[in-house]
Each structure stands twice: as C-alpha cells, then as structure tokens.
Amino acid sequence: MLDHHHVPGRVLVVDPALGEQALTELAALTDLGLVPTVNLRRVADAGLRARIVADWETVDFDGFSEEELARHLEDEGRGYQALKCRAGIPLTRAVLERATQEGLRRRLALVGRAAAGSDTFDRAAAQRLGVAIRTTPGANAAAVAELTVALMLDALRGVSRRDDALREGLWSAAVEDLPAGSLADARVGLVGSGAIARRVAELVRAFGAEVWVFGSPRFTPERAAGWPGRRVESLSELLAGSDVVSVHAPATAQTDGLIGAEELRLMRPGSVLINTARASVVREEALDRALRDPASGPRRAAVDVFEVEGPGFSSVLADNPHCTLSPHVAGMTRSAMRAASRRLLEEFAHFVKETGLLSGGLR
Template sequence: MGDRAGLVRVVTPGPVAAVASQAETAFESGAVTPSESRPCPAQPRVLVIDPAPGESAIPELAGLAELGLTPTVNLRRVTDQNLRSEISRRWHSIDIDGFRADDIVAAFENHGGYDALKCRAGIPLTRGAFERLTASTHGQPLRMVAKAASGLDSFDLDAAAERGVTVLSTPGANAGAVAELTIGLMLDALRGVARRDAALRAGDWRAAIDGIPVRSLADSRVGLIGSGAIAREVAVRLAPFGAEVWVHGSPRFTARDAEHWPARWTGTLRELMTGCDIVSVHVPSTAATAGLIGARELRWMKPGSILVNTARAQVVPEDALDAALRDPECGLGHVAVDVFATEGTRFTSPLASNPHTTLSPHVGGMTVQAMKASSAQLLTEISRFYAS
C-alpha cells in the first residue's frame, strides 16, 4: 500500500510503506488533519528528548540543525559534563523527565510547541499526550515524531494518525546489535557466567563450579519466534556455533521463505516450543502478540530449557515467567531477558528475586555502530519528511 499524507508511517530502510488501516478509515472520513496540510513553520523546532549517546550526540544534533530545524535538547539522560556543556553552548537545552508525558507536554506549553519530537527510548505518547501536543494553541503544534529505534509500542499510533502526526522509526538498524546480545544471553544461560562470577567474588569456589558439566550451543536446538531482521541475524550468527536452528514466524512467513534462512521452518508455535532447548523471542509488541507466550505455552517447554526475550515484555509477561520457573511441573530451567514492563529509574520485576534468571537493562541495540546507523537512518527519513 502506498504512502498517504497524515497517516501513521513506520519507516523501513526502503520506501515508507506501512499504513494503519484504522488511520486510513479516519483519513477517508475526514477525521484526520494531515501533518502535511498544516503549513511547515519557517523555522521548525524539534524537541530532542534523548540525543544519541556519547560521541554520536553532537553529529546527530548538528545533522538536525543542517536540515533547518532548531533543536531543544533535554539533558536529563546526558551524564557526561563536557557533553552537557557543549550541547548547552550550541543549542537551547532543558531538563525534564522524558518518561513522563506531563513533562513533555509542559515543555511544549512553556516553549510555544515543537514541530517535531525526536527520541530513542520508549517515551509514553498516549492519546491524551498527542491531543495536547497537537493543540492549535501552540505556536508549533506537533506534526512529526521520529524515534531512533524500531519499537513503537509506547506510542498510541491510532491517536497519532487521528491527530495527523507522522511517526518515523528505524527498524533493522540495530538488528545485528540485538542479535549479538541475544546470543550472549544464551551463552550466559548455558554456561552460568554471571552466576559463577558472583560466587567467586563471594569466595565460594564450590558454588562457582556447581552444575558442571554444562550443555553448549553446539549441543542445543535453538527456536526463534519471529521472522524479522533481528531473528534472521540471530540465525546467521548462530551458524558458526553449530547450533541447530528452527524458526516460526508470522502467518506470511512460509516454508519457502525459510529456505533462504540457515534454519528449519516450523508450522506451529507448539512444535517449536516442545522441540527446542532454547527459545528466543523476536516479535513486536502488538495487540496480536500481547501474551503470546503465557503459562500454557511455557508448560510446553522441555525439561531444563531456556527462554530468551529481547523483544518486548508484553509478549512474554514477567509474572508468567517467574511462576513457570517456580513450578516443579514446568520444564523451563532458565530465563534471560533484556526487556521489562517497567523500565528506567522506576524498574521493578518479579524476575529480580528469581535465582534462575539473567537480567539485562534493555541495552540490546545500544552499541556504537547500531546507534550511529539509527541516527543516520533517522536523519535521512526526517529529511524526506521535510522535503515532502
């Protein structure tokens, strides 16, 4: 389906093509005010909720300025004092909690609004937030949101469409980085690196060597749930380890599609989960995937099996994982996750008190290369938005 003005657009590395059907209905009925139909300000302002980290921050902000935008940079998550000083010297800066919708709205109200909003993290853009950010009382009501990442589950995309806000993202830019961490979590779950390290630091050699010998990736069958860029990168990177790989993707992903993967296609989720030693989740968080793997599905898993989730917590609820690990009738032996329902400074998780887990603070895509690629891709898409 072709691109339509004012619809929610999820940018891929190629042409913009993803359109929400509900948004299209709203457009046809006249309920949408397309962002392109509102005049572009002569000097559009962009609120940067969280700039690219480290050495990538200045080039990203300079890139926005070169496109004709005037950045206002939120310094809350910029910890390097030299970088904070350099940003404040070159651009207007503020300090707000980007994980609070009210703080973002207040920034709009205090500074006359922003034509665009750029972020990396999953900031909460709810229906109420979009309604307030696009209010005509702002000198520059919001027309575009650009996220240097792939997941859009913290945005109300229907509301964005109804308010005529274009949404850009960068799926695929961090696929290799997330795949690397995924395999790292598999290795830790198999070899017990973190657990053995902690035991040695406590002076307990006996605990450190508990459970030896262990299974290796070469001895394991790995099942991938999902057929997108990250799942494919995991399959490719597993090949040198000698692991047997199975894949179960979306309904559109067929056995013929899997012929181009270093993996065997499985037709059902149950076949994959009952047949694999390690199950790794790589699907987006949508209404269709919420709770995709719960208590029933976890009971399908083999004795001593491992589940890795670097996708979204909503796909595999943490309380279901915790309960399965504590259930002697369930075969699940270890869980490794990089995503949680509550993240940031307010982090809590039932898995934090479970000894059969490896926890990572949602850093799968946070490599220098991946962040540079995401920033570059996003700048290209922002340029296209303003060129149109």
C-alpha cells in the first residue's frame, strides 16, 4: 500500500483568479501546504502568465473538456488531492472516478469553485467517492443584482436599442415606444429567494418599485417576514401580477423548465422578463416565441445565461429584436471576483485544518 504520509499535497488550479488576485490566491494555497499546478489556458495577460510560470508548475489544457480534465487530474499516476476552479467545468461521475481511483499517489478529496453554483458537478458521485465540494454562494450577490437592475432598466427604457438606432442615423426609430416604462410604481416579481434576489429587492425598492417574491419551499412566511417584499404562494400568481419578472432560481431538477410556454402566457401584456440565473430555468425557444407574438404577455426580455455558451455560442434569441443579450457576466466584477477567491481560500483552509488533508493520505 502506498505511504501517503510523505506525499506532498497538490492542487490543480483549472482557472486562477483574475489579474493580480491570481498571485495572491496561488500564494495562499502554497501557504496551506498545497503545491499548485496552474492551468494557463484562460490566463490572457502575458505578464501575468510569465509571473505564474516563474513561481509555479503550469499546464495548458481545455478545462471544459471532460477527457482533458480527467487526464490532467490523473497526471500519469501522480494525482491531486484538491482542485480549484472558477468556471462550470464538467466534473462528471467519470472524471471523479478517474481522479479517485486506486493506484494514484494522490486521490482527489476536495473541489472548490469560486462561484455560487455547481450544476455541472455530479454531487451524488462526489459524495459516494468521498470528494467534498465547496462553493462561494452570495459572494457575487451584489454584482449580479447590479447587472440585473441594469438589464431591467435597459428593457424598460430601451437604452441599447435606441443607441443602435441613433448610430444608424434613425432618429425616428430611436424615439419609438415612448413614453417608456420605468421601475417607479412597477411591480417586480422575483423568482427565487436567495442572496441575489434579496439584493435586487433592495435596489428596485429604491426606485419606487413594489416587490413580490416566489421562493423555494424553505422560503416560509417566517423567513419572509423580514424581507423587503411580499411573499406570494405560487409562481402563477407572481407571473400574472408582475410588470417585471426577474429569475434568480438555481439549476436543479425541480427548476428545469420552470418557466416555459405555458408560464410565459400568464405574464402581463407588455411585461418584461430578466434571466441572470440559469438557462435551464427559462426555456429559450419558448421565450423567443413569446417575444415574437404580439398577443403574448412579455414584450421585452434580457438574458445573461444561455444553453450554449463560450466560443460556440448559439441561441434562438440572438436575432430576436425584443431581447437584450449579455454574455454570462453578471457576477464578473473585480470586487465580486476578489470576494469569491477570498471566501474559497477560507473554505480550503478550514477543510485542511479539519480533515488533515495533508497529514496522511486520503483514504
């Protein structure tokens, strides 16, 4: 049997923090006794790449490829005890099984993602294989809420489409649909009751909006008592009663297709839908059809999340004139990224201290 007591700890950093925070993050992982191997694929800044190469072992691979991820976690038998990422990498059952297989000098015990979600991770397989998953829910709540409100204002006031019209010299098109809607005296319905939804509620109330909230079963009347908004009993009630609907539900089996064609038909004529949560919650094709139908409820939408993202991006909404598109950047502010990195490092430190990750192997 392999003696793990003398095997130094290793962490595969699939994508480091952005900018100078990457160096702070890598130094902190090193201080925990973990030897980082840094994937440079998403490090665009040449100067930062050079500084990382000077101090740490590096690799360069596609972290979104299941096969490449599994192969690098195996690392020709050397293995890793920990993995750190920012993006939604494909941490599937097959990847986890290969990263924890017998015979590796180190077997994966900890995965940390500097973001709130983990819907691309097979949590059931991780639990079965003894791999802990740590994320940073709430670290980017303020950032996502800010963009959510910005997209609401764009959908209501037509900022981006009026800009496009003026750049084409079309003044008459730029002043169409006036007077515009506003958040003042509007009713904003929030689908979800987490930290992001709460921050959105606080922001839109400052504009004079009324807030309704439809949350998970955990969002009981007792929990809703201190909220800056009214709890409603059903999604249909919220959709039918709101001028603006903003989606903040996680991607789960229960929320998959939560808002489809039938639900969109319940929305008020001329209403607005915003999705900065997950693409699976609102069906893209159903939203596209609803926006193109003058008799349907929603008239405008703004979407930050898509079924197919990255260099291969495609969406039926891409040529829909009633929808504003944003490339899944709601949480990507400097402040939010620093906060997520710091919080994840705290999670790593706690795990190392509580489990003795580096003091005698993994199993």
